[in-house]
Structures are given as structure tokens and as C-alpha cells.
Amino acid sequence: MSDIESRLAELGVTLPDAPAPAANYVPFVTVGNLVHISGQISQDENGMxxxxxxxxxxxEDGAAAAKRCAxxxxxxxxKAAGGDLSRVSRAVKLTAFVNSTPDFLDQPKVVNGASDFLVAALGDAGRHARSAVSAASLPFGVAVEIEGIFELK
Incomplete structure (x- = not known):
């Protein structure tokens, strides 16, 4: 068991099967040692x-939705690492979209749900660059969508 999987177990998190794409795209692309992961929508075992x-x-509910994206x-x-999370070197960048009203200004607080989780799961390697932006709407009416770039060893 990798250090990451040990941390996930300590956090009480079991990774689900990687979600299938919802349209005409691939879930990730690896270029060199960087994995670019397509946007993951907020969903759990009960649905979107x-x-x-x-x-x-x-x-708080938005932050929990962002954690589910992470x-x-x-x-x-x-899946991109061939099932071996010990190959993960670091989180590089997250781009997060928050389904919010025009006057909502706390997108960073919502996206902290994902960022805090990645630091808890990956340790210092989970610290990343990030964008947290508002969206007038998101696919299927979900609350949050996040894409990420990660480095493999």
C-alpha cells in the first residue's frame, strides 16, 4: 500500500472507480511526466x-462538493498511474469552476474543500497552483467541476 493510500485509509476515503467521460473526450492525457485530468464534476455514491x-x-456544502471532485x-x-499511486510526485495545478450567482464572491472558500483534501491525502506534494472561478452554470446543474494537472515520478 502506498503512502497516499495509507493516508486515504486514515481519512476514511475509498477511491471510487474512475468516472467515465460524459461526452466526446478522454478522462486524462499523459504528456511526459504530467497527467492532465479532465474536469471532474461533483458527485458521490448517491449521484450528482x-x-x-x-x-x-x-x-460548507460547496466545499464538500469540491472535495468529491478531488x-x-x-x-x-x-488509473493514469497504472493503479500505483506511489508514482504520484505532486499536484501541480487545479482549475475549479463553481456554479454560483453573480454576487457570490467566495469561490476560493468552496475550492478549499478540494485543496485541503489533496494536502491531507498527498502531504506537501498536494500543495498546488490554483484558479477558482465562478460559472453561470455547469453541466447537469452540478455545484463544482475541477480539472487537474499532476506530476508522476
């Missing part, structure tokens, strides 16, 4: 996590 920040969803990112990353 829908909502709009500043309307019908709290910052869990899906790691599931895709595990």
Missing part, C-alpha cells in the same frame, strides 16, 4: 451533487 452557491447551497481526480490519477 447539484446546486448553486449564493442561491441554494452553503459554502476524490474523483485521485481516482482518475490512480
Amino acid at each position: 451533487i447539484k446546486g448553486r452557491l449564493g442561491d441554494d447551497m452553503s459554502i 476524490i474523483s481526480l485521485l481516482a482518475q490519477l490512480k
Whole structure:
């Protein structure tokens, strides 16, 4: 078991199967030692996590939705790494989209749900560059979508 998988177990997180693409794209592309993971929408074992920040969803619920995106990112990353998370060197960059009203200004607080989780799961290697932007709507009405770039050893 890799250090990352040990940390996930300590956090009580079991990675789901990597989600299948919802349209005409691939879930990840590896270029050199960088893995570019397509946007992962907020979903859990009960289905899609829908909502709009500043309307019908709290910052805390949005952060929990962002964490679920990060869990899906790691599931895709595990698949990209051939099932071996010990090959993960670091998180490089996240780009996060938050379904929010025009007057909602706390997108960074929502995306902290993903960032905090990646640091907890990957340690210092989970610290990353990031963008957290508002979106007028997201596919299927989900609350959050996050794409990521990770480095493999």
C-alpha cells in the first residue's frame, strides 16, 4: 500500500472507480511526466451533487462538493498511474469552476474543500497552483467541476 493510500485509509476515503467521460473526450492525457485530468464534476455514491452557491447551497456544502471532485481526480490519477499511486510526485495545478450567482464572491472558500483534501491525502506534494472561478452554470446543474494537472515520478 502506498503512502497516499495509507493516508486515504486514515481519512476514511475509498477511491471510487474512475468516472467515465460524459461526452466526446478522454478522462486524462499523459504528456511526459504530467497527467492532465479532465474536469471532474461533483458527485458521490448517491449521484450528482447539484446546486448553486449564493442561491441554494452553503459554502460548507460547496466545499464538500469540491472535495468529491478531488476524490474523483485521485481516482482518475490512480488509473493514469497504472493503479500505483506511489508514482504520484505532486499536484501541480487545479482549475475549479463553481456554479454560483453573480454576487457570490467566495469561490476560493468552496475550492478549499478540494485543496485541503489533496494536502491531507498527498502531504506537501498536494500543495498546488490554483484558479477558482465562478460559472453561470455547469453541466447537469452540478455545484463544482475541477480539472487537474499532476506530476508522476
